[in-house]
Amino acid sequence: MATTERPLLSAKLAQFGTTIFAQMSELALRTGAINLGQGFPDTDGPPEIIEAAVEALRGGQNQYAPGPGIPALREAIAAHQRRFYRLDPDPDGEVLVTTGATEAVAAALLGLCDPGDEIITFEPYYDSYAACIALAGATRRPITLRPPGYSVDPDAFAAAFTARTRAVLLNSPHNPTGKVFTRQELELIAAHCRERGVLAICDEVYEHLVFDGRDHVPLATLPGMAERTLTISSAGKTFSFTGWKIGWATGPRALVAAVQTAKQFLTFTSGAPLQPAIAYALGLPDAYFESFRAGMQAKRDRLCAGLEAAGLDVFRPDGTYFVTADIRPLGEQDGHAFCLRLPERAGVVAVPTVVFYDDKEVGRPLIRFAFCKRDEIIDEAAARLARLHG
Numbered sequence: 001m002a003t004t005e006r007p008l009l010s011a012k013l014a015q016f017g018t019t020i021f022a023q024m025s026e027l028a029l030r031t032g033a034i035n036l037g038q039g040f041p042d043t044d045g046p047p048e049i050i051e052a053a054v055e056a057l058r059g060g061q062n063q064y065a066p067g068p069g070i071p072a073l074r075e076a077i078a079a080h081q082r083r084f085y086r087l088d089p090d091p092d093g094e095v096l097v098t099t100g101a102t103e104a105v106a107a108a109l110l111g112l113c114d115p116g117d118e119i120i121t122f123e124p125y126y127d128s129y130a131a132c133i134a135l136a137g138a139t140r141r142p143i144t145l146r147p148p149g150y151s152v153d154p155d156a157f158a159a160a161f162t163a164r165t166r167a168v169l170l171n172s173p174h175n176p177t178g179k180v181f182t183r184q185e186l187e188l189i190a191a192h193c194r195e196r197g198v199l200a201i202c203d204e205v206y207e208h209l210v211f212d213g214r215d216h217v218p219l220a221t222l223p224g225m226a227e228r229t230l231t232i233s234s235a236g237k238t239f240s241f242t243g244w245k246i247g248w249a250t251g252p253r254a255l256v257a258a259v260q261t262a263k264q265f266l267t268f269t270s271g272a273p274l275q276p277a278i279a280y281a282l283g284l285p286d287a288y289f290e291s292f293r294a295g296m297q298a299k300r301d302r303l304c305a306g307l308e309a310a311g312l313d314v315f316r317p318d319g320t321y322f323v324t325a326d327i328r329p330l331g332e333q334d335g336h337a338f339c340l341r342l343p344e345r346a347g348v349v350a351v352p353t354v355v356f357y358d359d360k361e362v363g364r365p366l367i368r369f370a371f372c373k374r375d376e377i378i379d380e381a382a383a384r385l386a387r388l389h390g
């Protein structure tokens with residue numbers, strides 16, 4: 001293979017090594033530490049959803065599903081959008097089933113961007129965004145969110161737009177900060193998109209994890225936004241089946257068609273027997289969504305209390321299943337170095353938020369913990385962390 005000096009990894013991906021989640025989960029496995037790094041629940045979702053998948057597996061739904069997804073799932077996604085947000089996508093052409101939200105984001109960027117286009121996104125950003133923007137030949141324009149409030153600076157946001165701006169890529173509720181964009185911030189984003197004829201791509205995978213009585217407000221519900229917004233979500237977080245990778249994108253026909261054009265050459269289709277199970281899941285009564293949210297809010301409170309007791313400066317999240325904290329009260333400065341040593345020092349894995357920032361100075365002292373874990377695991381992790389300053 002060493003016949004040329006050219007690196008094997010394409011230049012587009014040269015700056016993207018192994019994801020931090022894989023690195024940290026590997027560290028957790030190797031050291032036996034409690035993994036509060038990667039965002040996956042340590043319990044399965046409702047057994048009746050599993051039964052629905054088993055029935056589909058036994059019932060012969062094991063060949064390729066249609067490219068856009070099985071009709072029952074597209075109808076269930078449309079019904080979910082109507083029920084929770086009064087959005088009314090046509091299951092035939094305005095709903096696309098994808099391999100998780102990850103593929104929906106990738107296909108959106110690949111399907112909608114030309115080389116040289118610019119994508120405005122908010123840092124710290126979910127790590128696949130930067131890689132997919134690069135794969136699409138586009139450039140990212142990050143808007144920096146800073147603790148404690150992680151609020152959007154309207155001037156910085158306005159200044160990020162250029163003639164090449166193709167889309168704003170928004171994630172609310174936001175990973176890794178747990179921020180839920182306020183209505184005022186959403187209105188600011190919508191106003192700029194409308195005025196400048198820019199698209200919005202909204203990753204809403206944590207739509208059912210908004211706490212303290214707040215509501216999730218899809219950007220697509222703001223005036224003039226339905227016609228320019230692609231809304232993305234997935235079953236992984238909402239039903240605690242992150243390994244199933246059933247996601248979707250909804251929006252105007254032409255936008256969805258562009259995404260589907262890219263998607264058909266990525267996976268074409270996936271998860272045939274899981275699709276009917278998620279169709280069933282999306283139809284669960286409101287009580288399911290309520291108790292899921294309440295349960296996760298209690299876990300947020302539990303982990304935040306534990307982190308505070310351990311001496312960290314905690315930024316209490318309004319949504320998602322993540323909390324960020326500043327390590328400086330512990331006399332530490334560098335979150336990356338801290339997280340690499342944490343399994344050995346305390347038997348806990350966390351993720352350094354700096355990897356999601358282009359502005360490394362802002363991210364340096366911040367780390368992220370996931371609280372989608374059993375109570376006894378959260379308590380044990382908190383007890384171990386408390387020994388750090390003991």
Ligand SMILES: Cc1ncc(COP(=O)(O)O)c(C=O)c1O
Pocket residue numbers: 039099100101102103126171175203205233234235236242245246247
């Ligand atoms: C903001 C965000 N988008 C997308 C994903 C991935 O979703 P999926 O597993 O459905 O591909 C995640 C998972 O952590 C996420 O946090």
